[in-house]
């Protein structure tokens with residue numbers, strides 16, 4: 186077999202041809218020498234896992250709520266004051282985004298999810314309802330979840346208990362919720378009032394789980410290492426949680442504060458979705474003070490993804506410091 190060993194003349198001809206063909210294209214322009222890769226269609230990380238003592242914590246996203254000019258949802262400072270505050274923090278005043286950061290705790294003996302997202306409801310647009318897919322990415326099987334703990338019964342927290350067909354998303358889980366909150370949001374009498382869409386959604390999600398529901402109170406250890414703390418106001422039975430393992434504490438603050446700037450730097454601000462805004466402020470001040478004084482890290486449901494950080498005192502309010510997170 187003749188090996189391909191070009192003669193000098195052939196080599197020059199080949200080289201000449203190659204140069205000619207390159208010269209005939211636009212490849213020799215330095216500006217165009219970089220490959221034009223298509224935009225990536227890959228979705229960004231939708232979960233983060235880290236160790237907390239002997240627990241594995243995963244923050245799993247349900248997506249986000251886009252409120253547009255969210256200043257209209259806040260009561261207290263003027264629109265201009267809030268605008269300046271947001272701009273000073275490099276946030277667009279007319280584009281308020283609240284994340285939906287859901288906490289999953291593997292205690293070693295129990296798999297627990299705290300809140301469930303919007304589920305199939307598009308009440309706040311089509312950027313929510315991503316929890317089932319993201320649980321899959323995180324390697325968490327909804328059928329393996331032993332306990333669903335609800336901070337309160339608003340649609341963005343209790344809306345993911347059932348799927349679009351009304352079937353239970355967590356078929357083997359005990360459901361834990363504050364009794365007053367459950368009664369308030371499933372109350373048939375409220376179906377004729379302003380809260381109708383919220384009540385309908387709460388009823389659709391909670392009532393099918395009545396036979397495997399347990400009511401929780403502040404101070405109660407729900408499962409080993411997860412303790413309820415009453416923080417009423419945002420709703421009547423709004424509850425936050427302390428995760429304790431290996432002598433370390435991590436709080437899950439749910440809706441004590443929806444915004445990482447407005448409700449942290451000016452913590453006395455009120456929110457239009459609060460059932461009792463004055464009481465919500467009192468609870469927020471109590472919880473923020475505890476986190477700052479005891480330097481307890483926390484996961485905030487609506488703060489910028491993944492919502493894990495610390496609070497420190499700053500002037501009349503506080504400042505939020507996001508934590509660096511490492512997979513592990």
Ligand SMILES: [Zn+2]
Pocket residue numbers: 339341342440486487
């Ligand atoms: Zn919420």
